[in-house]
Amino acid sequence: MKIGELAARTGASVRSIRHYEEEGLLRAERGPNRYRDFGEPAVERVQRIRVLLRNGFTIDEIRSVAVDLDDTNLGSVCADVVRLYVAKLAELDARIAEMRALQRRIRGRLGEIERQRTAT
Amino acid sequence: MKIGELAARTGASVRSIRHYEEEGLLRAERGPNRYRDFGEPAVERVQRIRVLLRNGFTIDEIRSVAVDLDDTNLGSVCADVVRLYVAKLAELDARIAEMRALQRRIRGRLGEIERQRTAT
DNA sequence: GTAAACCCTCACGCCGGTGGCAGAGTCAAG
DNA sequence: CTTGACTCTGCCACCGGCGTGAGGGTTTAC
Numbered sequence: 001m002k003i004g005e006l007a008a009r010t011g012a013s014v015r016s017i018r019h020y021e022e023e024g025l026l027r028a029e030r031g032p033n034r035y036r037d038f039g040e041p042a043v044e045r046v047q048r049i050r051v052l053l054r055n056g057f058t059i060d061e062i063r064s065v066a067v068d069l070d071d072t073n074l075g076s077v078c079a080d081v082v083r084l085y086v087a088k089l090a091e092l093d094a095r096i097a098e099m100r101a102l103q104r105r106i107r108g109r110l111g112e113i114e115r116q117r118t119a120t
Numbered sequence: 121m122k123i124g125e126l127a128a129r130t131g132a133s134v135r136s137i138r139h140y141e142e143e144g145l146l147r148a149e150r151g152p153n154r155y156r157d158f159g160e161p162a163v164e165r166v167q168r169i170r171v172l173l174r175n176g177f178t179i180d181e182i183r184s185v186a187v188d189l190d191d192t193n194l195g196s197v198c199a200d201v202v203r204l205y206v207a208k209l210a211e212l213d214a215r216i217a218e219m220r221a222l223q224r225r226i227r228g229r230l231g232e233i234e235r236q237r238t239a240t
Numbered sequence: 241g242t243a244a245a246c247c248c249t250c251a252c253g254c255c256g257g258t259g260g261c262a263g264a265g266t267c268a269a270g
Numbered sequence: 271c272t273t274g275a276c277t278c279t280g281c282c283a284c285c286g287g288c289g290t291g292a293g294g295g296t297t298t299a300c
Contacts, residue, residue, distance in 0.1 A: 004246065014247090015288060023287095033296060035247060054215070055222050059286070068229060082233060085226050092219045095174075099212045102175055106205050109188055113202060124276065134277090135258060143256095153266060155277055179256070 003028075006038050010046040017046065023059050025049055025066060045069050056091055123148075126158050130166040137166065143179050145169055145186060165189050176211055 007014045020026045021036065026045060028036035048069050052062050062069075065081050127134045140146045141156065146165060148156035168189050172182050182189075185201050 002247075013288075019288065051218060051222060053287080055219055082230065085230055089223060089226055092223050096216055096219050098171060099175055099216050102171060103209060103212050106209055110202065110205055122277075133258070139257070173256075
């Protein structure tokens with residue numbers, strides 16, 4: 001499929017997809033007209049890349065776990081990848097805890113505002 | 121306190137703190153020697169700014185809820201602030217759910233790697 | 241056969257910093 | 271009274287993950 005279709009099906013912008021390819025996270029065939037041609041698995045691959053990006057992985061880190069982006073090729077990861085995963089799990093724990101605390105603060109604040117609005 | 125101490129106590133860089141002040145998130149007295157002079161509450165204020173930044177608020181948004189950064193001055197927020205808070209709560213919900221799903225995926229992957237390592 | 245829609249590359253801009261540098265003032269200790 | 275650590279303003283440049291636009295080629299639909 002061409003880049004526009006991949007963009008539409010993943011929610012990523014065309015620009016982002018080109019960026020992922022430039023950065024080596026994604027591979028594309030090229031026809032005689034230099035257009036990128038992506039296979040079906042690229043859809044899930046892009047979605048997974050975006051989930052990782054939203055949650056604290058950098059492009060470089062994603063490249064290092066690239067083998068895990070497809071469901072083929074399971075196995076054959078090095079100790080570095082394992083260490084990265086373990087570190088990211090801890091990071092995610094911390095971020096989740098922080099977000100929860102922030103939610104509590106905001107909810108508390110909204111409650112106060114509501115009480116103030118009602119109590120007059 | 122002077123900017124260096126505030127930086128040390130909050131973990132923010134001196135540069136960042138100047139940036140927050142320029143952006144109007146933070147106020148500082150100035151002595152006769154143009155040095156910034158922060159009060160004790162600035163410590164918590166900077167920490168709160170950083171929590172918000174890490175969790176999806178932009179500088180502009182933080183400025184708009186600036187009145188809520190201190191524990192004084194509660195009350196007198198406009199409807200825009202309430203809308204922002206409500207939207208951010210939903211965003212945080214989504215982000216937390218996604219992070220949990222990602223954790224599950226990573227844990228699953230780590231489990232597979234472990235099984236593979238053990239089963240040979 | 242032409243207009244719209246798509247694709248290409250190149251290259252600059254944004255945000256929330258972070259760093260560095262210059263040139264200068266200030267403060268505390270020896 | 272000097273030395274070193276700190277502070278000030280102002281500027282320029284970098285990062286990542288894109289957005290945006292220029293200037294061009296290709297494909298598709300009428």
